[in-house]
Amino acid sequence: MLLPHKLIIQILLRLPVKSLIRFKSVCKLWFSLISHDPHFANSHFQLNSATHTRRILLMSTSTHQSRSIDFEASLDDDNASFSLNLPEGFRGLEITGSCRGFLLFCSSLSIYLWNPYLWNPSTGVHKHIPLSPFGFNLDAEYFYGFGYDDSTEDYLVVSMSRIDSGDPPLRLEYFSLKSNTWKEVEGPHFPYVFQEDEPKGGLLYKGAIHWVAYRYDLQTDVIVVFDLMERKLSYMLLPTDSDGSRLECGLWVYGEFLSVYTKYYTNDMVQIWVMKEYKVNSSWTMALALPSDPFFPLCCTKSDDIIGTDGEDGLVKYDKSGQCLEQHSYPNYYLRCNLTMYIDSLLSLPGGYGDNQQA
DSSP states (O other): OOOOHHHHHHHHHTSOHHHHHHHTTSOHHHHHHHHHOHHHHHHHHHHTTTSOOEEEEEEOTTTOOEEEEETTSOTTOGGGEEEEOOOTTOTTOEEEEEETTEEEEEOSBTTSOOOOEEEOTTTOOEEEOOOOTTOOOTTEEEEEEEEEETTTTEEEEEEEEEESSSSOOOEEEEEETTTTEEEEOOOSOOOEEOOTTSOSBOEEETTEEEEEEEETTTTEEEEEEEETTTTEEEEEEOOOOOSSSEEEEEEEEETTEEEEEEEETTOSEEEEEEESSTTOGGGEEEEEEEEOSSOEEEEEOTTOOEEEEOSSSEEEEEOTTSOEEEEEEOTTOOOTTSEEEEEOOOOOOSSOOSSSEEO
16 A cells, blocks of 8 residues: 555654755655655654754864764764765865854965855755855955845855954955855954964854954953844853953853853863843853863753863863763864854755755
């Protein structure tokens, strides 16, 4: 007895991406549905939004190897990770964004005029983003972000550049995948300078991209926010330094909250702060402190365990009380600035459906 086609679709919609990728070879109908039907991909993404498989991607800058890890499993579980082959043209690029299963790869140095790329590690679909027509400043360094505007159903690649000396204006521009065009954001002088050692990719949270930058008119570090729907910049204050001068800090998402991890000169702990009410500066609350050997938080599991890097070639897992649970090294991988979290998805990008999309 054959099942009705509509019932088959409903069953497939409830399967994980890994299974659907394998099932493309069952028949031509399933191959077309899973590989080329945008309605099926979007329905699958929405239906499984609460149960998406979340993974960490590691990429080596020296060997160009990459590895995908299911961070809900044990770090020592070899079955929870596998190697990935990067598409041609990705060498020399850094991971600078993650959204809806896609990763953004860019060059932060203008002397290397490599085009940005988007890549879905689950399906292999990748898209080549054209260089900005506004030109590059050889004295500038570039910071990027990547996100999705629900109001227009459009993906945006955001670029901000800064110059090392003086009080330079900040160039802000974005690429719309839907219109296939770059647009420069006009406005008043942007009083932000990015520090050289800051991560080059922004954090996507609540429809906006976030970076840590120095605001020289206030003479302090702040969180710069680019709203993907309104297409404009704003800023938020960082938590108040209670333990002396801050050595460094970074952004991530702890549970459902925007979070900052801070390292101070005065102790060997990483403090984790959460913003209990988004965009309300007074709602910053210190959640916990972890040993710094060093440690850079990246994500947390469904059981609230915290996973981060040791700054070299390993991942470390702590529980919410600060107890170290696991530590695992990945030889030949250098993690700093070359790892991110992503989710499995079947989604493609505006401009056609296929195994290799070119802008």
